[in-house]
Amino acid sequence: MKNISSLVNNKSFIKKVQYILIGLFLIIIGLDVYLSLDSQDGNTISNVIQDQTDNGLFVLTYFWGTLAANLFFTSKKPKLVSSAVGTIIVIVIALLILFFNIEPKLNLFFTNNQYDFSIYTISMVLGFIIGLLFWRQEDLKTTHND
């Protein structure tokens, strides 16, 4: 990691990054509207993501939770771990979920016990908790830019 004091503020560069993000966002929305109205069924971005999760990308729901905590829940208190270590923890847990094949096991457990709610609730909440513990950003008042 670089020393923070060597980093510079550059508002025009940040503006460019912002425009790239807004541009991507608009392209995705335009594409999805097109996909939902064209002659083929089931090819919208929502459909594809849902099919992927049904087929085993449990990790995606976990990342949804960690990112929710990272983007929307800043912290004023000192961090438990540095942001670099936090990022590593978040990724390592995702790899563990993949490596130990958690999703099919949990799915089986849920079917056997006839639990009637989505297993993705669990990974969303898990991701959210991990994000809150290890992967929060600093309060806006200390890092404000427009």
Next chain:
Amino acid sequence: MIDINTVEHIILALMGFLILFNFYLNFNNIKDDTINVILKNWAYNKYFFITFLWGVLGGHFFLGTETPVFGSNWWLPAVLVISIVIILLVIGKRLDKELVIKRQYQFLLLLSGLLYGHFFWSQRHIPEIDFPWDLTSI
């Protein structure tokens, strides 16, 4: 017409691009320019609709009830969510630039979005037989 396989590749390419781009932004010498910091600053100020939308998409993509609240009008929840986002955007544009939205409001936005995506805009709704507005033939 774009088939499902191509859409999958487009989504993966976009994710890959965002990850690599963010990696670059993190290790360049400019402060606070990562996607995470930019989105956080937006969500805590004039673009607080992002928090709501994140919740809606979470519920829409990953959860979802089976009872269609709006009956066969499958397009209605999507149109409604766009209207809500536009209203939030208009409100946000009027906010003071220095205002920092409180964290408990972020929680409310995320939760209400999640519930909306789960109950109103679910992809697991059991399909109805007759569509009064059949757009699939376009």
